[in-house]
Amino acid sequence: MNLEKVIFGFFIVLAATLNFGFFIGDIERPELHHVYELAAALIVSLIATVLKFGDRTQIGAIHLSTSLVADLQLIAAAITWAVAVHITGVGMTPEVTSSVVSLSGGALFANVVSVIILIVETVMLRR
């Protein structure tokens, strides 16, 4: 068992699960999508991205790009939330909530791809 592999897998799966936790639930209802879940998903996703730095293999490159996509989507969701709540002051209306959740849904897709790559990589492993 390799500690590096454990941490790597842990963060990738955790990023996907947190993202899923935020995403699940009726898309229009703000009480089902807590902002702390979004924050946790963003932080873990950033850490997962950094863990993928510096791998020169083809799989490593795909890993990094999917993570970057997830980060981009989550940051967009966070900015949408901040604009709605603090700048325009409209608050979490059904429109805002659905756009934040759908952005995080895009990130969830990227995270799922990440997890699939992780599984494929593990299956291919011959040692």
Added chain:
Amino acid sequence: MVNSAFFLVLRRMRAPIIVLIVIYGISVIGLTLVPGVDAEGRPAPPLSIFHAFYFISYTATTIGFGEIPTAFSDAQRLWVTFCIYLTVVGWSYSVLTLIALLQDKGFQNTLTVNRFRRRIRRLKEPFYLICGCGETGNLICRTLDRLGHAFVVLEKDDMRVQELDLQDFKTDIPALAADARQPNILKLSGLQHAKCRAVLAVTNDEEANLAIAIAVRLLNPGIPVIARARTPSVAANMASFGTDHIINPFARFAEYLGLAVASPERFRLIEMLTGLPETPLPEPHRPPAGRWILCGYGRFGHLLATHLQPAGIDLTIIDPGCADCASPPTIRGHGTEAVTLQQAGIDRAAGIIAGSDDDVNNLSIAVTASELKPSLFVVTRQNHSVNNPLFAAYNADFTMIPGRIVAQECIAILTTPLLAAFLDLLRERDETWSGALVVRLQTLCDGRTPALWGIKLNIADAQGAYRALMQGQRIALGDILRDGTDRSQALPAATLLIRRDKELILLPPDDFLLAAGDELLLASSLAARRNLELTLHNPNELDYILTGSEVSGSWLWARFRQPGKSAGRVIEN
């Protein structure tokens, strides 16, 4: 591997960036949990995630706007105090890691290699790859630089590469401190580059030269490789896989010394032709025949013996350890003491060769010998160029400097391919012919060695002349050897050889008619070379040289001057 430096940075910065993200996460989430206070002192809800992130961002980067949007409660201040120390640690860790990375030897090496690779890839003009920049390599570099050729240097020793930067070269030379024995280093230095002309393996290490020679033969068989070899076994090994030129300085010097005894005029001619361009003319060497003493009977000594005995020299050998040399009379010792020299019969000897591999011993032998017999012809072997002042002060009749011999031969082979053919023809000529040519060459470059160079009358090298010849113009050799600034003056240059297809014309006369595609071997000063190259390349210059008319070559001007032009034709005919 192109952006390996970038990947290295990413890899090293993983831990600090993760630490920063975690610290930011803890601080921001913590700040959103601590209750605040409003202007009247009543408890207020904590900061939202957005405000907390904003606050931590400017606090962590030590910008510090104060407590925004409202003044903090004491609970918030307690948490923020903790956060400040936490984030400072995080940022310091990141910055220190980055600085350590920039100072890292391996990282800097990656950057240097990347920069070197980029420069090689961008090279547009033909270049030589020089492996090894010791005494020999450096001499080759300086000469090639003066002749205006591009080259790339590979040298194992980092110090020598740095010294190259300090030397006064006309162009900035791509140089890399790396082991040329590794094929990937050779490839990186442009071995397979389309513009690579030749590879010179002139390191101090026999095995390295061998490795370079075979790597070139396998990785780029189309280009010539010139290698230095000291031992016959390595030379034979190199020859076995077709190394183009193998230079053994000892064998070459022994051959020259033998030639200098047997036919001094021809030797003098060869010395002038293979000398480095525009260096002071070597003093004429006239070693006498007769009895000679040879101190040091190693590789160099053996080679000398094989070349000198046919030239009519009886050798007496002085060597400290001597097992296999029964044939020539041998005396044990170094030759540095008067006793040994007298034993060897110095009073009857005509010359002495101080040929050991120790410079100090060689000088000691030379000084002792010339004190015992001032009329003696002294040949010294100089192993290191640091001892230049000592050898110059002693001023032997003939000094052998291995590095210089290798450098001269490399330059001669590289810059003038026709020279080898000329030297072959030279063998069949007698001493008076050589003597006459020496006198002629001496006047060309006032007291300096003339530069030897070749030019082919083709579209690339001599456009003007090629076009004129293809149009059927009759141009004699004497017509083009005129000064381009004043055509009444003859250009101080001598044509040694012309190659037309397979035919070789030795010392062609002035009325020799040129043809397109002729290859010329000329001897002149470097200035005269530039002069003639311009004449042959530029049609207007060539026109001036041939007819004396200064036309601009523009079509409009030619129309205006129609009558004048026909007058020009008359002069020409």
